[in-house]
Amino acid sequence: MLKDKVAVIYGAGGAIGGAVARAFAREGARLFLTGRRRPPVEAVAREVVAAGGSAEASEVDALDERAVDEHLRIVIDQAGRVDISFNAVGIPGTKILGVPLVELDVEQFSRPITTYATSYFLIARQAARRMVANKSGVILTATTQHSRMGLPLSGGYGPAMAAEEALTRVLSAELAPQGIRVVGLRPQAVPETGTLKEAFEARARVSGMTWEQFQELLASRTHPRRLMTLAEVANVAVFMASDNASGMTGTTVNLTMGSLDD
Numbered sequence: 001m002l003k004d005k006v007a008v009i010y011g012a013g014g015a016i017g018g019a020v021a022r023a024f025a026r027e028g029a030r031l032f033l034t035g036r037r038r039p040p041v042e043a044v045a046r047e048v049v050a051a052g053g054s055a056e057a058s059e060v061d062a063l064d065e066r067a068v069d070e071h072l073r074i075v076i077d078q079a080g081r082v083d084i085s086f087n088a089v090g091i092p093g094t095k096i097l098g099v100p101l102v103e104l105d106v107e108q109f110s111r112p113i114t115t116y117a118t119s120y121f122l123i124a125r126q127a128a129r130r131m132v133a134n135k136s137g138v139i140l141t142a143t144t145q146h147s148r149m150g151l152p153l154s155g156g157y158g159p160a161m162a163a164e165e166a167l168t169r170v171l172s173a174e175l176a177p178q179g180i181r182v183v184g185l186r187p188q189a190v191p192e193t194g195t196l197k198e199a200f201e202a203r204a205r206v207s208g209m210t211w212e213q214f215q216e217l218l219a220s221r222t223h224p225r226r227l228m229t230l231a232e233v234a235n236v237a238v239f240m241a242s243d244n245a246s247g248m249t250g251t252t253v254n255l256t257m258g259s260l261d262d
């Protein structure tokens with residue numbers, strides 16, 4: 001589905017970024033994987049190459065526009081173009097969740113908003129500047145249902161996710177006339193990820209819930225009464241990045257399995 005597409009993934013050493021990298025490679029994409037720290041990104045790249053795919057690892061801070069720009073220059077030099085940009089940047093929930101809003105420090109509130117919205121903005125516009133030359137490209141990001149639901153003890157995380165989804169719409173309105181699609185994915189919680197364990201730990205301190213009870217509570221809100229796998233998220237990412245999804249732009253795909261009505 002992605003044969004010979006050139007894809008750049010930010011936060012590729014993380015759970016979602018790594019899963020998307022493996023799925024993109026399986027479908028034939030040429031990968032340029034980046035992350036804040038090099039070792040986890042290198043581990044994913046080695047895995048992709050060992051499975052017969054193509055991947056290069058680089059250290060790129062997605063909040064540093066010059067670093068993003070310089071890396072894309074290298075991608076263009078080596079591959080000639082960028083077809084797909086996937087934002088999987090995430091920050092540890094331990095630093096931003098679990099504190100009631102009335103007690104939340106301003107820096108702790110604004111950190112997710114600044115980090116998520118700004119990194120997505122910088123990545124997207126740097127990718128778009130390259131994609132307009134070919135009048136083609138796909139910019140993707142990942143958010144969560146906190147964007148649209150009043151979930152307690154989430155601090156600035158919900159506002160950050162809502163900002164990303166708004167940015168997806170605005171980017172698409174400006175870029176789609178130039179052949180660039182912009183699409184978000186809003187997956188249900190994924191138990192395989194450290195992110196969900198951190199979200200649990202932040203709440204467990206207050207609620208006394210066990211890990212199993214936490215997963216059961218989240219699963220009970222879905223129609224199939226279960227949570228999502230990383231492979232399921234990555235498979236939708238492949239489709240959205242492919243030309244088969246040419247009719248999708250300016251929207252966030254609701255992967256909450258019924259937890260959140262459209």
Ligand SMILES: NC(=O)c1ccc[n+]([C@@H]2O[C@H](COP(=O)([O-])OP(=O)(O)OC[C@H]3O[C@@H](n4cnc5c(N)ncnc54)[C@H](OP(=O)(O)O)[C@@H]3O)[C@@H](O)[C@H]2O)c1
Binds near residue numbers: 011063186188
């Ligand atoms: N996990 C879930 O259940 C789930 C469900 C729905 C949506 N999502 C969303 O998916 C995204 C990724 O989540 P995840 O679970 O994959 O998180 P994760 O495993 O913590 O991965 C996030 C990655 O982002 C990297 N990163 C952080 N700051 C960066 C920066 N400034 N520049 C470049 N890379 C940076 C991290 O690198 P370091 O480790 O070096 O900091 C890490 O590799 C988030 O937006 C999250 O909200 C997750």
